[in-house]
Amino acid sequence: MGIIGKLIIGLVIAVFFLVATSAYPGAAQAKVFKLDLACTLPLGTAIEKTSYKFRDLVKEKTGGQVLVSVYPAGQLYKDKDLVEVIPKGALGIGTCNMDFWTGRNAGFGIITGNTFIFDDYDHYWRWEDEKKVRAAVDGALKKLNCKLLSGIDYGTAQVIAKKELRTPADWKGAKIRSYGELCATAVEALGGRPTVISSAEQYDALMKGVVDGCMTGPPTFVVRKLYEGAKYVMRTDLGFPEFLLIMNLDLFNSMPGEIQKKVLEAAREAELWGRKVCLDENNEWWRQLEGPLKEKWGLKVYTLTPAEFKVLKALALPAQKERMMRLSPDLTKTLLETVEATHK
Structure with missing residues (x-):
C-alpha cells in the first residue's frame, strides 16, 4: 500500500474515533x-x-x-x-x-x-x-x-433535664438548650430561657451548668452521654x-x-x-435509656399526660407559627397549609 493510501486509512480511523467519542461521551475520559x-x-x-x-x-x-x-x-x-x-x-x-x-x-x-x-x-x-x-x-x-x-x-425530639418539665411552672426560668431559632421560640413560649448551641457543645454546656436541660433526642442522649449531667428524661415526642x-x-x-x-x-x-x-x-436508644442506663445512672423516665401535652402545645405552637409567618410569610404559608392538608 502506498503512502497516500495509508494516509487515507489513517484519516478515516481518526474521523471515526472523533465521531464515536462525540456520540458517546463515556468513551472519552x-x-x-x-x-x-x-x-x-x-x-x-x-x-x-x-x-x-x-x-x-x-x-x-x-x-x-x-x-x-x-x-x-x-x-x-x-x-x-x-x-x-x-x-x-x-x-x-x-x-x-x-x-x-x-x-x-x-x-x-x-x-x-x-x-x-x-x-x-x-x-x-x-x-x-x-x-x-x-x-x-x-x-x-x-x-x-x-x-x-x-x-x-x-x-424524635424530647428533653433531658435536671428536673421534670411537665407544666409551664416547671419550664419557667429553666435554661434549655435549643437546636435552632424555632425550637427556641417554643422554649421561650413555655417560659424557659433558650440557648441555641450546636449538637457537639451540649455535654459541656450541661456539665458546666450553662443549661439545665437539652432539647434534642434519644440518639444524642445516649451517644453524647447527656445522662451524666441530667437524670430526667421526657419520653413524650415533642417533635x-x-x-x-x-x-x-x-x-x-x-x-x-x-x-x-x-x-x-x-x-x-x-x-x-x-x-x-x-x-x-x-427504639434501640429507648431500650437503653429505659433499661441498662436507667439502672446504672438512676434515670427518671416520664411521659406527659395528654392534658399536660395539650397545655404546652397551646402555648408553643401559636408562637412558632407567628414567628414564621411574620418573618417569611410566603414559604411558611405553603408549608403550614400542607401540614393541615396531610393530617389523617
Whole structure:
C-alpha cells in the first residue's frame, strides 16, 4: 500500500474515533467529582449512617464519577457553620439542621424545629413527600445558591433535664438548650430561657451548668452521654426533627444532566433507607435509656399526660407559627397549609 493510501486509512480511523467519542461521551475520559460531606451528628446515629449510604449509592449509580468523602461528628464544621460554607462553595454537601437556617428564611424552621406541629413521623413523611413542599423548599434554597437533595432523618425530639418539665411552672426560668431559632421560640413560649448551641457543645454546656436541660433526642442522649449531667428524661415526642442533605448549587449545576439525575436518585434511595434505620434505632436508644442506663445512672423516665401535652402545645405552637409567618410569610404559608392538608 502506498503512502497516500495509508494516509487515507489513517484519516478515516481518526474521523471515526472523533465521531464515536462525540456520540458517546463515556468513551472519552469522564470527569470525576470529588465531594466532601459534612455530618454534624455523632457516630452511630441514623443521620451518620444515612450519609454513608448516600456515599455508597452515588458512587455505584455514577460508576465512580461522583466520589463522596463523609466527615461525621462535626469533624469539618458545626451546624451553624453550614449556613455559610455551603452557599459559598467552601463545602460541597452537608447534613443540615434547618433550624440554624432560619436567619435566611424562617420557614425552614418547620423542617427541623417542628415541636408540636406534626402528629407523628407518618404525618411528617406525608408532608415531606408532597411535591409542593419539596418544590417550595428547593426554590427557597436556590435563592441561597443551594440545592435540595433529600431529607435525612434524625429521630424524635424530647428533653433531658435536671428536673421534670411537665407544666409551664416547671419550664419557667429553666435554661434549655435549643437546636435552632424555632425550637427556641417554643422554649421561650413555655417560659424557659433558650440557648441555641450546636449538637457537639451540649455535654459541656450541661456539665458546666450553662443549661439545665437539652432539647434534642434519644440518639444524642445516649451517644453524647447527656445522662451524666441530667437524670430526667421526657419520653413524650415533642417533635420529629428532619435534617436536609444540601449541595452547593454551582457544584450541582456543573455536573452533566445525567449525573445530576443519578445524584438525586441516590439521595432519595438513601432517604427512604434511612427512615427505617431511624425508627429501628430510635427504639434501640429507648431500650437503653429505659433499661441498662436507667439502672446504672438512676434515670427518671416520664411521659406527659395528654392534658399536660395539650397545655404546652397551646402555648408553643401559636408562637412558632407567628414567628414564621411574620418573618417569611410566603414559604411558611405553603408549608403550614400542607401540614393541615396531610393530617389523617
